[in-house]
Amino acid sequence: MIDLYTWSTPNGRKVSIMLEECGLPYRVHRIDISKGEQFAPEYLKINPNGKIPSIVDPQGPDGKPIAMMESGAILIYLAEKTGRFFPQKNKYQILQWLMFQMGGVGPMFGQAHHFMRAKKDEIPYGSERYGNEAKRLYGVMDRHFSGNEFFAAEYSIADIATYPWVARHEWHRVDLAAFPHVKRWFDALGKRAAVAKGMAVPAVS
């Protein structure tokens, strides 16, 4: 049984979607990042970066336990463990779009959320800068999806990594109607049972 340390955020949900897609049994540990639980000394032993998500797999490589942080690396690990959603024949295409998510979509949308949903006064410079960058990234995805069903030739960890971020489109003030090909991709993925299940993790307590 894999232990998943997570919270109700896009980076956490990438991993719960992947675990659901692969049919791997897992146990959810809620790390409430609004309460600072990500900085608890016990948790830092699993994730030295003090963020979610993390996993501990007692059956890691060579049968030995492994603890992992960084959602992109965890997706690659789970894909290689199960042989799912990261086929060798599309490996570099998938990696390219996975890195686009890890280095672009995630950090930029995350910053847009920070500035647009700031607890005190909204900071217009930050909202504009990251809001514009978010829209630019939607443009890149929209052009790609105008001629491609998925990021790579088939559904892969690149799609799994990006879906939970696009699911927060209202948070970064993007109207999917302006990006019809992203909307088609988003709606199609949302119909997958594993995506719906993974998006509901952690369960509301």
Ligand SMILES: N[C@@H](CCC(=O)N[C@@H](CS)C(=O)NCC(=O)O)C(=O)O
């Ligand atoms: N690059 C990391 C980013 C992880 C990340 O930023 N997690 C956020 C939630 S989505 C977090 O734990 N934030 C708490 C904090 O920064 O203190 C990954 O993909 O795993």
